[in-house]
Amino acid sequence: MDKTSVKLPIHEHPLFSSARSITGECDGCHVNEIMYSGYFCNEPYCYVWFHKECAEAPGEINHSFHPHPLLLTHDSGDGPCVLCGQKLLSPCYRCPTCELFKVDLACGMKPSPPAIEHPPCHDHPLVFLKIREEKVPCELCKESIDGPSYSCLECHDVYFHVYCVQLSKEVHHPCHSIHPLKLIATESLTDDDAETKCRLCQEMPENVLYHCSVCNFTSCFGCTKTPPPLMIEHIRTHKHPLTLFLRRTTCLCDVCGDESDFGFYTCLQCDFITERVCIDIPRVININRHDHRIHFKHHLGVGYSKCGVCHKNISQYKCSD
Structure with missing residues (x-):
C-alpha cells in the first residue's frame, strides 16, 4: 500500500487525501456539488470521490434516535431511510440488533433535529417532515423540495430544504x-x-x-x-502556504500554463499562482496511449513541446524514457 493512502471503513480500497477542487457526486452522501477537498480512490475503474467528512465516517456510531449502536455497511437493502424517508443508498448505517432500523450516511452522522426553535431562516419554530406527496418550493432558495423538509406550523405552506434551514437572509x-x-x-x-x-x-x-x-x-x-478554504498548505503543489485570490483578472496558471480568470490560489512570498483544479494533481500517471509511466512537469513557458494527445501548447506530463 502506498504510504500516502489510508484505509477507511467507507470504502473497500485505500483512499488518498486531496486538496483539489472538483465538481461531482460524493460517493458517500451522494450529493452532487463542488467539493473543495476530500478523498479519492485511485484503483483502476474505481475513481470515486468523497467529501472529507464522509470519507472519515466512523465504522460504528451511537445515534440519538436509536438505543443500539449502528454499524456502517455497504449493503443498503430495500426500503427508505427511517429518518428522512429517502431511498437508501450505499453506504449507510444499520442496527445489527434491530435490522429494520437503517439510516443513510447524512442522517447517521448529522441527524436532522425533529424541531428547531430559533431557525436563522425564519421567524417561527420549524418542525421536520419526512416526505410530502406533492412538491413544494423552498421559502429560502425557491427551488422545489423533493424529499425531507422543515415546515412552519404558524405560517401556511412555508417549507424549507433541510440544507437551507441553517441559512439566513x-x-x-x-x-x-x-x-x-x-x-x-x-x-x-x-x-x-x-x-x-x-x-x-x-x-x-x-x-x-x-x-x-x-x-x-x-x-x-x-x-x-460550504465556502472554499482561505488558505491551503500543500507541499506537493508548492512549498509555501497558498492564499485564495478572488479578484477578477486573467492570470496564467504556473502549474498547467492555461489562462483562467477566477478561482486562483497564490503564494504571497514568491508570486506563484495556481488554479484550484491544479492543486494536488497526480505526480505520475499511466495512459493507454503510451507504454511508460509519465511524470508531471510544471509549466515551462512559451516554446515547449505540444501535448502528444490533443496537440495544444500545454504540456504537464513528460516521459523520461
Missing part, C-alpha cells in the same frame, strides 16, 4: 468578510455590470443568490453553505 461570508451578503432574487440584478455568477465556483444561480451590492460580490447557495 443575511450572512457573513468568510470569503467576503468586509460586508454581509444579502439574499436576493437573481432577476433583481438588472444592472448590466451586476455580478450574477458566483465569484467562487462560476455557477449562475437560477432563482436567488447572496450578493454584496457595495462590492458587486456574489455567492451561490453551495459556496455559502
